[in-house]
Amino acid sequence: MHEDDREQDVDALKTFEPIIQEVIAGRTEGHKCPFCREGDLECTFDGLNLKIVCKNCGKFFEGMLA
Structure with missing residues (x-):
């Protein structure tokens, strides 16, 4: 990786x-994209x-928590 x-x-x-942090806490809906500010996040x-x-x-963003 560079x-x-x-x-x-x-x-x-x-x-x-x-x-x-919110998704980990269970809130998976209602987020807007911090990049385009228009899109709904899945x-x-x-x-x-x-x-x-x-x-x-x-x-x-994808990640694995250990």
């Missing part, structure tokens, strides 16, 4: 962090895997 890729990943994590969390996808611009 340094630029890592920086983009860290930036995406920082941008999605407030939403990630958020899923099964206790291990977390996925957030903007239905408008396609930006996404």
